[in-house]
Amino acid sequence: MGEVIVITSGKGGVGKTTTTANIGTALASMGYKVVMMDTDIGLRNLDVVLGLENRIVYDLVDVAQGNCRLRQALIKDKRFEHLVLLPAAQTKDKSAVSPEQMKELTEKLKEEYDYVIIDCPAGIEQGFKNAIAGAERAIVVTTPEVAAVRDADRIVGLLEAAELRNPQLVINRIRPDMVKKGDMMDINDMIDILAIELAGVVPEDEHIVVSTNRGEPAVLDANSLAGQAYRNIAKRITGEQVPLISLETSNGIMGKLRKLLGFKA
Amino acid sequence: MDLFGRVLGRGSERSKNVAKERLRLVLVHDRTSISPQLLEALKEDMLKVISNYMDIDRRGTEVTINSDDKSVALTANIPINKINRISI
Ligand SMILES: Nc1ncnc2c1ncn2[C@@H]1O[C@H](COP(=O)(O)OP(=O)(O)OP(=O)(O)O)[C@@H](O)[C@H]1O
Ligand SMILES: [Mg+2]
Numbered sequence: 001m002g003e004v005i006v007i008t009s010g011k012g013g014v015g016k017t018t019t020t021a022n023i024g025t026a027l028a029s030m031g032y033k034v035v036m037m038d039t040d041i042g043l044r045n046l047d048v049v050l051g052l053e054n055r056i057v058y059d060l061v062d063v064a065q066g067n068c069r070l071r072q073a074l075i076k077d078k079r080f081e082h083l084v085l086l087p088a089a090q091t092k093d094k095s096a097v098s099p100e101q102m103k104e105l106t107e108k109l110k111e112e113y114d115y116v117i118i119d120c121p122a123g124i125e126q127g128f129k130n131a132i133a134g135a136e137r138a139i140v141v142t143t144p145e146v147a148a149v150r151d152a153d154r155i156v157g158l159l160e161a162a163e164l165r166n167p168q169l170v171i172n173r174i175r176p177d178m179v180k181k182g183d184m185m186d187i188n189d190m191i192d193i194l195a196i197e198l199a200g201v202v203p204e205d206e207h208i209v210v211s212t213n214r215g216e217p218a219v220l221d222a223n224s225l226a227g228q229a230y231r232n233i234a235k236r237i238t239g240e241q242v243p244l245i246s247l248e249t250s251n252g253i254m255g256k257l258r259k260l261l262g263f264k265a
Numbered sequence: 266m267d268l269f270g271r272v273l274g275r276g277s278e279r280s281k282n283v284a285k286e287r288l289r290l291v292l293v294h295d296r297t298s299i300s301p302q303l304l305e306a307l308k309e310d311m312l313k314v315i316s317n318y319m320d321i322d323r324r325g326t327e328v329t330i331n332s333d334d335k336s337v338a339l340t341a342n343i344p345i346n347k348i349n350r351i352s353i
Pocket of ligand 2: 016017018040045119120121
């Protein structure tokens with residue numbers, strides 16, 4: 001029986017889709033069976049980030065409304081055999097799916113997959129309610145900005161109200177140089193304020209732009225710092241103890257980064 | 266010139282600390298769902314009750330939520346003009 005994890009944030013554009021694609025791909029590369037679900041109906045993105053946009057025939061709404069069987073809508077990834085995507089509908093409206101249908105769907109998917117990773121739309125409306133309906137775990141993505149952390153705090157409250165306890169935090173787009181200068185909140189600042197467990201920290205990284213252009217998640221790029229960070233997050237999700245210190249690589253870049261990011265000694 | 270610039274840079278608080286402080290305050294309001302309107306209503310009620318006992322300066326009254334690292338407090342600053350003699 002697999003696990004259903006929702007990737008959410010409240011604020012838009014902080015990196016939910018990027019995080020979903022990278023964690024999903026990393027888990028698949030570790031040998032797990034993974035399905036990624038795009039619940040951003042009307043603004044589908046995950047397919048493009050994964051480079052699977054040309055293969056879509058059916059979508060989430062088709063499945064929910066019984067236009068096709070679940071299996072028919074799942075798109076196989078090019079790189080990993082046990083990695084699939086259930087795309088969002090692009091043309092239908094958000095109310096085309098209900099939280100009950102989402103629950104049913106995730107129940108079915110986790111019978112066959114080890115991880116069901118759900119990419120949540122921005123906001124706290126219907127789309128958010130759908131995305132969290134079947135989830136057992138939540139990862140909240142934020143960036144080191146007042147508005148993003150504020151929205152993350154609101155989401156944590158809403159998740160708790162929905163009995164999704166102990167969400168974990170991914171801090172995305174950290175800029176070590178700015179943290180060092182005192183012009184960006186550091187990790188401890190944000191964890192103290194939000195009082196939730198840290199799943200990992202992802203640096204601002206040009207490789208993300210390149211990988212998104214190519215439709216190949218950054219975790220597949222050995223030179224990407226963000227990719228490395230996402231691989232560590234995926235390991236932590238599986239229960240592996242990866243200390244934040246192991247962000248350090250042999251060439252020491254991450255070691256420096258780690259210090260700059262403001263990790264406690 | 267250079268020195269002047271540097272002095273200015275040092276003198277102004279780092280934006281990270283400004284961000285943290287703003288965040289802390291906005292979260293106090295968000296988490297307790299105390300809106301400015303609610304505070305205003307609370308203030309009006311308090312003034313009504315206190316006016317039964319004292320002559321207070323309504324316009325000078327301030328009711329705010331404050332927080333530091335450890336605690337959150339409701340602070341009311343109510344200037345007194347004159348304390349009424351107890352008439353019961
Ligand atoms: N660590 C990073 N370094 C550089 N760019 C990044 C990083 N993370 C995300 N981005 C870029 O930020 C943009 C927004 O990311 P993404 O689409 O994942 O956010 P989102 O939270 O899913 O947005 P939405 O709320 O619209 O669904 C994208 O262009 C992405 O490439
Ligand atoms: Mg998205």
